[in-house]
Structure formats: C-alpha cells, structure tokens
Amino acid sequence: MLHDSMGRRLRRPWHWSGVAAIIMAVLTALFGIQAGLSIAAANKPLEHEVRIIVEGEQDYNISQGTVDAQLAGHPVRSSIPLTLVLTDRWLTGDELLRGEVPENTIILSSQLENLEQDYDDPQFSEQRFDGAGVDYRLMGSEEELDDASYDIAGSFTKNVSVGHGPKAVIAAAHTAAVATGDTTPRSMLFWFTVVGASAMITAAFFARSLSFRRRWSSRHRRLAAAQRKLARVVLDLEALEATYYATAESRRPQGFTKAWSQLQQLSLSLARREDAVVSSVFDRKNCLDQTTNILLSEFETDARKLTSLADSLMGAGSVHADLAGTGSVFDKLSTPINDAATKLLIRLENAPGQMVRGTDIEQLRDALGSLLQAARGNAQHSVAVQRWAAAEKELAQAAHRIIGRLRHYPHGKRPTVEPLDESLDDLRATLGLGAASAKGALHRLRVANSMTRAILGDTLDSDRQESAPKPKKSGKPAHHKELVRGTSRLVKYGLLAGLLVASLICAGLVVASLPQAPKATYEGSGQGMVLQIDDKAKLVDESEIRRYMHEDFAERQDLLIAVRDAESYLEFTRIEGSEYRDSTPQSVREAIWRIKDEYPDRQDPASGELDGDLTIIPLLITDAGDGIMPGLISGAVISGEASWGSTSGWDYGSIHESKYPAMEAANAAEDFAVVLKRAGYEKPDYNVSLLYWMLVFMLFFSVLNLVQVVQYLLGATTRFSRFSRGSRSVQRSRRKLEQLALGLEETQINAVAVLGASSSGRADEAGQRLFERALMMAWREAEELSTMTLGQRLSPGYERRTAHLAQLVELLGERDADVARRAKALVVASRGAGGDAPAPVKLA
Structure with missing residues (x-):
C-alpha cells in the first residue's frame, strides 16, 4: 500500500495493454480448451447414421436392396440426422439451385446430364437438371450450398464412371456427411494456428505492458530514493537543531548559521514540491512523459545536493556543539594535506647535498605536526577550528619557503599538479574556514612535490607507479558505457535471432512430418503390380507395358488389361476438318459397363461390384492398330482428392487414339497407382505455407510469453513475495x-x-x-x-x-x-x- 504525504492511498498506474494481455491470455486458454475438446471429439464416432432411400428405376445394379447390403457392412455416419434420396428423375431449379428440399435431406439425381428442353414447348417440365439438391438449412451460405451440391454429385458420377453401382451411392452419402457435418474445425493443425495467433497477440500486449511497467518502476525507484534522501535531510535538520540550540549563540560561526538556514529553506522548498512530483509519477496518463521526467530529475538533483550539504553541516555541528568525534571531521581535511607533506619530506631528506636548508625542513615538519595535533584535539572544541586554521596557515608558509628555494635549481618538465577537490568546500565553509585556494597549504605542498620530482626524478615507489605506462583504455567512460549498452543490446538481439532460427527449424520439422498430397514420382518400374492381359490376338506385350511404367504400387494390386476391338465397342463419328474421330458419352459408358459384365466371376453376385483388389483397364484397338483407353473399371472407391484423371470420355464422348497402345495401358496403370496413394486423402482447409509461418511465430512467441510471464511474476507480483x-x-x-x-x-x-x-x-x-x-x-x-x-x-x-x-x-x-x-x-x-x-x- 503506497500513500502520499497527506495519507491518501496511491494507486499504481496501469496501461491498457495489460488489460488487453489478460483478456487475450484468457482467450488463448479458452481456445486451447476448445482445441482439446474438438480433437477429442474427432476421435469419437459420429452420432448419427445416414439414411439412403432409392427411388425409381436405377441402372448400374443400384437398388434399395443392394445399397442396404453395402450399408450393413460399411455404415455412413454423420454429425447430424441426414437422409440421402437417390432418384431417377431430374431436379427442379428450386431443388438444385436454392436447396428447397425437405429438412435434413439431400436429393441426388442419377441422371448424368441435363434434360434439353424447348421453352416454347407447352409440355415444358421444371424437372430438367442433374446433380444434387442440398437442404439450404444445412449450409451457411449460397456458395457453400453450390460447393456441397457439386462435390456430392461429382462423387457419385466419378464412382459410376469406374464401374461402381451401390458403392457409388455410398461414396455420395459419405461426401454428403462430410460436406454438411459440424462446421467446428477438428483438425489439430487448425487449432495450432488459432492458438498460435492468439499467443502472438498476447505476447505483443504482454511486451507492451511489461515495457510500461519496467519504465514506471524505474521512475518509482528513483522517486523513492529521492524521498528517502529528503526524509534523511529533514531528520538531519532536527538533529542539527538539537545541537544548534544547545550551543551558545556567541559560539555559532556565521558560515555555519548561514549554511544551516540555507539548508532549511532548500529542504522546505523540496518538501513542497514532493507532492507534485509524486502525483505526476502516479498519474496514469502522464507518468512516462517528458515533463514528469524533468520534474523527477530536478527533484533527484536537489535531493542529492541537500544530502551532501546536510553531511557537511552534521560534521561541522559536532565541532561547534562541543561533541565527541571532532577529530573525525578534521581528518577529512587533514588527510590529503598529510599525504602531500609526507611525500615532500621523504623526497627532501633523501635528496643529495643541501637542496633546502635544514631549518626549512624542520619548520615544515613542525607545522605538519601542529596541524595533525589540532585535528586530533578533543579538549577545547570551542577553539578547535581556530587552532586548525592557524596550523594550516603555518604549513602553507613553510611550503611557500621551500618552493622559493627549489626555483634556483634547473629542472625539466614538471609533472601535472593534482587539482583541488571542491567536494570539501561545503565542510570548510560550515566550519568557518575559507575555500581551498592556490595559496592554501594543500596546493602549495603539491606544487613543491611536482618541482622536486622535476629536479630529482621519480624517487618514490608511488612516483614510478604513476610514471609506468598504463594500459590503454578502450575509450572514455561515456564511450565505455555506450559499448556496454551496445554489447547488451547485441546479446539480446542475438538471443532473439537464435530463438527465431530454432523456431524456423522446429516448424519445418513439424510441417515435413504432416501427411502431404501424394504426387507422381516417375521413379518406379511397376513393382507390386500383378499384370494379366486378356488379349486373344496377342496385340499387346507385357514387357512393353512394364517398360513404360514409372510408378510402383505400395501393396500388391491385380491389373487386368482387357484388349478389345474398338469398332465393335464404340460408335465413331468423324470431326469435320480433322483426321481424328470422336464418340458419344452413351457409347463410352456402354463400352465400359459391357467389358465389366464380361467378367462375372470377378464380381460380387449380390452387388455386382468388382473385387477391391482388381482393376480392369479396357484397351480398345482400332483397325489401324491404334489404342484407345476409354476409362478404368476398379473395385476401389474414389474418395477424397483422388481422381482418375480426365472423365471427358464418360461425360462428353471424347477419345484419344494413340499409336502406342502399350504406352496407353502403362499411363492408365500409372494414374491408378497415384490414385491409390491419394485415396482417402482430404485436402486440408488451410494453406501449408501459412501453417508453417504460423507455427514459426507460435513457437517463437510461446517462448517469449514464457519468459515474459516469469518476468511478470518477478516484477509485478507482491503476493508471492x-x-x-x-x-x-x-x-x-x-x-x-x-x-x-x-x-x-x-x-x-x-x-x-x-x-x-x-x-x-x-x-x-x-x-x-x-x-x-x-x-x-x-x-x-x-x-x-x-x-x-x-x-x-x-x-x-x-x-x-x-x-x-x-x-x-x-x-x-x-x-x-x-x-x-x-x-x-x-x-x-x-x-x-x-x-x-x-x-x-x-x-x-
């Protein structure tokens, strides 16, 4: 609890960034809790099962029975109650575009292309669209509604195009469950980015708050130190008054009385300014501005001046009030004089011949003894100052006579005379003595020492130490301080740079360990592939196919190359002005399903689905010997980001005739190998580069946060203290x-x-x-x-x-x-x- 001089409580100023940091810290903790709950929920099975209703007459062996049989073994789960209706009719514009369907329902049309209608026809039908109609209440926006409709219909179409029937419906139901599920992110990576961003903001606010607190604490410590000095000065005044009034007025020197009155006036002025400085330092808006700093600096300077003056008056008071300890006061004045005189006597006594008369040396020694005796005298304090002043004058005269004798001797360059110390002038003034001057004993003794050294050289050990070359300093004290400050700043920046580099490395390791979208490597040779060729005419050679293979299969995969006559399975049409031929979507679809039906022993009798480890690659050979690959027939279900390449043949009837049939088969096998790697892979809803940088800054600022929290506990909390x-x-x-x-x-x-x-x-x-x-x-x-x-x-x-x-x-x-x-x-x-x-x- 801090109080001013009137007893009013002072509240420590606060900065808005501290409140913001606390709020952001709470939000970060809440984000962390939500992240834990979301990740835990992601590991639990979803609550509801998707209902699938099959309406009308369906192709591709799709019926309510075959779909239910597939659901029994592979149920589709969703976070909300959901019904998928597969219908053989076209959809209306309201159903497809605006999602006006029964609640929690998705209507999927098994029609593969829109119905072309003549608007002038009186029998015009509203039902003319293929695709999926999604309940608009399940989606957050029109854009999300369109995306969900496209993904669900595309999942069904892609799987039908590779020979699936009931499984295509199951795949569409799975896509619908993902597209309409709980929008709360459950990805650990997503929450890493959220918590990381929150931690960065928290760190920024903490840094600003701690900077404010450190700067204010520095000013508060300066204020407290100055207040202590002022309190000590006031205390010295009371003690000095006790000795002052105990002394007869006739024994009070004028200089002492004047200095004491000056100290009273200055201390009173400083005490009156104290509340203004305290109020300014504790003012939240102005505590760190330049005006407050100026007021505080002036307050500190005056407090130091008063402390120095009070020490001088206290020492002089012990003399004027006849108190014990007078010698300790005079020792401050006599110590430098005694040192200078002793050195001079040693030099003169050891000098060859008679440089100075013996009587002059004896007079100097006697004057020094008188000065030291006056400094240690305790009998008559009332005359102590006069005795000491007389002894100092006598010593100055003796030193002056010696200087006159030394001038007759030749000498070289004189060493620099040490300047007089002005710090004792206040004490001399309060004792009634004049300020130290060039005519005083101390200065004259130092001049005599300098002249003696110039004549005789360095005869004392202290002289040789002073003359010895001193190691060069790195710079002036101010420069040294700047160097220390710069080094400290460099170390600080170096630690921050090291932390940033460590964060870059750690974030890179984390991102590198995440599942990445598989890509074609073109480094394999078809390993893991068990290749069968159904080619009665022997038109395709297995070695040729393997020669063109540049991908491997992670697990064993059976591939069947079904070589057929192109003219028998496709309907060709000539493209006007081109040597290439085209076909129709219906012809391509019928060719694919016709080839599939030619292998009934490789299908499930109930659902008509191929075995999961079998893929048929139809290779149609034209009369000219060219190869056409209209599509794939596979037991694997297409999911996630997996794609079989172009479905233009299925959708538009587009075909490509290649001069290298074996290469076409190899390319199809390569595509299938990549698809198997991508099966089930879902593209993350975040940018990997953004994730990397978010992880970098999250790690960087997390460490800074930890350091700042420790600083905050050490520098801002008193409860633990x-x-x-x-x-x-x-x-x-x-x-x-x-x-x-x-x-x-x-x-x-x-x-x-x-x-x-x-x-x-x-x-x-x-x-x-x-x-x-x-x-x-x-x-x-x-x-x-x-x-x-x-x-x-x-x-x-x-x-x-x-x-x-x-x-x-x-x-x-x-x-x-x-x-x-x-x-x-x-x-x-x-x-x-x-x-x-x-x-x-x-x-x-």
Whole structure:
C-alpha cells in the first residue's frame, strides 16, 4: 500500500495493454480448451447414421436392396440426422439451385446430364437438371450450398464412371456427411494456428505492458530514493537543531548559521514540491512523459545536493556543539594535506647535498605536526577550528619557503599538479574556514612535490607507479558505457535471432512430418503390380507395358488389361476438318459397363461390384492398330482428392487414339497407382505455407510469453513475495511501528510535561521531534520494502536493508529518559536507510 504525504492511498498506474494481455491470455486458454475438446471429439464416432432411400428405376445394379447390403457392412455416419434420396428423375431449379428440399435431406439425381428442353414447348417440365439438391438449412451460405451440391454429385458420377453401382451411392452419402457435418474445425493443425495467433497477440500486449511497467518502476525507484534522501535531510535538520540550540549563540560561526538556514529553506522548498512530483509519477496518463521526467530529475538533483550539504553541516555541528568525534571531521581535511607533506619530506631528506636548508625542513615538519595535533584535539572544541586554521596557515608558509628555494635549481618538465577537490568546500565553509585556494597549504605542498620530482626524478615507489605506462583504455567512460549498452543490446538481439532460427527449424520439422498430397514420382518400374492381359490376338506385350511404367504400387494390386476391338465397342463419328474421330458419352459408358459384365466371376453376385483388389483397364484397338483407353473399371472407391484423371470420355464422348497402345495401358496403370496413394486423402482447409509461418511465430512467441510471464511474476507480483527471505522481518518491523505510532501521542505529552517550554529544554524538544521524523522515515522504508517484487527481494541488498530496518525499529522502541541521547543514536542508526552507504558521522 503506497500513500502520499497527506495519507491518501496511491494507486499504481496501469496501461491498457495489460488489460488487453489478460483478456487475450484468457482467450488463448479458452481456445486451447476448445482445441482439446474438438480433437477429442474427432476421435469419437459420429452420432448419427445416414439414411439412403432409392427411388425409381436405377441402372448400374443400384437398388434399395443392394445399397442396404453395402450399408450393413460399411455404415455412413454423420454429425447430424441426414437422409440421402437417390432418384431417377431430374431436379427442379428450386431443388438444385436454392436447396428447397425437405429438412435434413439431400436429393441426388442419377441422371448424368441435363434434360434439353424447348421453352416454347407447352409440355415444358421444371424437372430438367442433374446433380444434387442440398437442404439450404444445412449450409451457411449460397456458395457453400453450390460447393456441397457439386462435390456430392461429382462423387457419385466419378464412382459410376469406374464401374461402381451401390458403392457409388455410398461414396455420395459419405461426401454428403462430410460436406454438411459440424462446421467446428477438428483438425489439430487448425487449432495450432488459432492458438498460435492468439499467443502472438498476447505476447505483443504482454511486451507492451511489461515495457510500461519496467519504465514506471524505474521512475518509482528513483522517486523513492529521492524521498528517502529528503526524509534523511529533514531528520538531519532536527538533529542539527538539537545541537544548534544547545550551543551558545556567541559560539555559532556565521558560515555555519548561514549554511544551516540555507539548508532549511532548500529542504522546505523540496518538501513542497514532493507532492507534485509524486502525483505526476502516479498519474496514469502522464507518468512516462517528458515533463514528469524533468520534474523527477530536478527533484533527484536537489535531493542529492541537500544530502551532501546536510553531511557537511552534521560534521561541522559536532565541532561547534562541543561533541565527541571532532577529530573525525578534521581528518577529512587533514588527510590529503598529510599525504602531500609526507611525500615532500621523504623526497627532501633523501635528496643529495643541501637542496633546502635544514631549518626549512624542520619548520615544515613542525607545522605538519601542529596541524595533525589540532585535528586530533578533543579538549577545547570551542577553539578547535581556530587552532586548525592557524596550523594550516603555518604549513602553507613553510611550503611557500621551500618552493622559493627549489626555483634556483634547473629542472625539466614538471609533472601535472593534482587539482583541488571542491567536494570539501561545503565542510570548510560550515566550519568557518575559507575555500581551498592556490595559496592554501594543500596546493602549495603539491606544487613543491611536482618541482622536486622535476629536479630529482621519480624517487618514490608511488612516483614510478604513476610514471609506468598504463594500459590503454578502450575509450572514455561515456564511450565505455555506450559499448556496454551496445554489447547488451547485441546479446539480446542475438538471443532473439537464435530463438527465431530454432523456431524456423522446429516448424519445418513439424510441417515435413504432416501427411502431404501424394504426387507422381516417375521413379518406379511397376513393382507390386500383378499384370494379366486378356488379349486373344496377342496385340499387346507385357514387357512393353512394364517398360513404360514409372510408378510402383505400395501393396500388391491385380491389373487386368482387357484388349478389345474398338469398332465393335464404340460408335465413331468423324470431326469435320480433322483426321481424328470422336464418340458419344452413351457409347463410352456402354463400352465400359459391357467389358465389366464380361467378367462375372470377378464380381460380387449380390452387388455386382468388382473385387477391391482388381482393376480392369479396357484397351480398345482400332483397325489401324491404334489404342484407345476409354476409362478404368476398379473395385476401389474414389474418395477424397483422388481422381482418375480426365472423365471427358464418360461425360462428353471424347477419345484419344494413340499409336502406342502399350504406352496407353502403362499411363492408365500409372494414374491408378497415384490414385491409390491419394485415396482417402482430404485436402486440408488451410494453406501449408501459412501453417508453417504460423507455427514459426507460435513457437517463437510461446517462448517469449514464457519468459515474459516469469518476468511478470518477478516484477509485478507482491503476493508471492510474502514467502521470500526477509519478509517476516519486515512484517515484524511493521507491527512494531504500528505500536509506536499508537503510543506517539502519549510520548509527546510526557515530553512537554517534563521538558516544558524553557530555553534549556529546546534541544530535548528538538530530539522529540527527531524521534517523530525518524518514525516517519522508518514507515516509508517499511512500506517500500513491503511493496518490493519477488525479483527485487532476491537481490543481496534486500536482506541488508531489512536488517537495518529492524535495528532502527528496535532503537525507536527504546524509552530513554535522556531524549537527547536517543536523538543522537537515531541519527547514527538512520544512516544507511534505503541501501545508502552509512556516512562516518559520530555524535556525543
């Protein structure tokens, strides 16, 4: 639970893509459930059996009895109640074109061509169409109605054309069951594409949502860090006020008072801007825009400035209030001076001859000792700053005299003098000291060191280390950061490219394993074919037929070549202006069925169907020795996408006379071999190329989805974080803070009663306010730790912060009579909140 400074609850902003991602994820799950149900339903037998009614006088040995006999052994099942009526009459236009037939009924005409009618004839009949009339209520559109009518009629015609009778009716019933069945896709491949497309959309929305969440979380972390710094500054103000009012006004340096007033004003200004920045960061519409980023950046910059100024004032305050630890403050100033002076003394003492008079060296050593003694002095804090300033001035004068002596010696190029560090200027100002300058002790000592090195060379180990050639850097820090960022981006893109390649390979393997429409290979030699030739005149040779064969049979297949005289079986007509002859559909049909009837011993006595493993290839030889192949007669039923090639002879009477009869027979056998491979194969209702790319992207985005879900759980969920390490410690600290908040009012009353409003109690009153400020800061820290995500809680810094919070809460729980002593301990304990490195500040 996040709150602003007024206690109002802040709601984490959300992006519309997150809601869309959740909706798409639910839809994807529903699609997956539907896919499972559809695939399971596809493995169960259909609920209904198709009724077949035979009406009128039928040819091709078709009757109600023969059809029922076939149905008994091979029932046709459908997802809906369905009746197929085979009639010997023609259909009306309403039946064929508009599907106005009885409900759940299909009327199939056994007529093979439309009835030609004269519209001027008064006996004009509406019944003049062949084909199939399908109940329009079974189809979704007029186009689907036409397609179903064409497929059902074509299934019947194709099978009759190869010598089937009752089986042709059964094939038409099977086609009708498929065409009018449940439109819900049951193909596993179809559902792969649907679920894959849904997963892609889900991944896109998830990516957008996670990008928004990551960017906002980054800004929120920046805001929380700046708020912690502001809370610490306010806490430092209260602690500083406690020591400030405990010090006589005459002992307060002007620079310290001015800096403290400036810090109060700046912290007040920053506190007033805090709510505006918080509102902007938590505003859903504007949280990521440029204006919010500018406000947050300025807030962060000012918070860092205040933190640095507060550290300087806190160190100076320990001096002006006569508190212990003054030496640690002066050590910050004296350490670089001591290093420079020590190096100079070593160089001068080891120099040959008398470069500098011994008295000058002794004066430098004595001045350095005075400075170090002033830095470590703890007896009279009221004069500590004056003593340290006097010692620094004396040391600067000694260094200046040595520089004057060194100018008389010839020297080469002087090493670069290290520039002064301005980071300690705030601390010098609050102590009442002037800013570091070119006339100061530190700069003059560094100049003297540079001149000595130019005269004597590198006499110290540190000099040789500095002069040693350093390995060349790959670039400036900014360039290095760009290189790291570019490398990280390159690795990211490389992983994505690897995932895409893996998806391409996996999708290719899946598509390659799917059943493909068989094609002619033209690589065989007729293996598996048992060839019989019924040729009394010996006009065709088996070796010739096999020589032209370029396909094999997967299983044994009996083929019978029935060689007959063409003029005895066909009626020929001359095509005007051509040397080729033609025939009539009726003549071709009669020739095929006549040849079939010549082999009664190879037929089923009841149905008149050929044996399933026998195919007769009629080969008609003309008087000129040419070969004509009018069609096939087979026991195999044509189904699915299987086709015997052209049925133009059956439909139009078209024939082809070939000079190579054996080649015609071989071509017919090749066609039959391909048909057997395609028998039962149904063309999928999807594009294979589209399926391939859908599988590619489905696999690609499925892995991305998995990664993003893990990121979402680690970066967007706090419920699971309750079971992470350190969580119990945070919960215990929150409960103790609640108890402290309930007892805060009683604490305030007791403090006023004991301390009163006298001037002597102002420091303790400030300490009480310090306690309240520390309690507020602990609350903020506890809230931030409680709302951290699981991924953030797994970082090594989380456990350290929880331990620090527990220490701070324990200290807040103490009820010392000395409010000021508790205030001092709270200041020290509060250092390090939020993961910041504790500042080395000591208080009495």
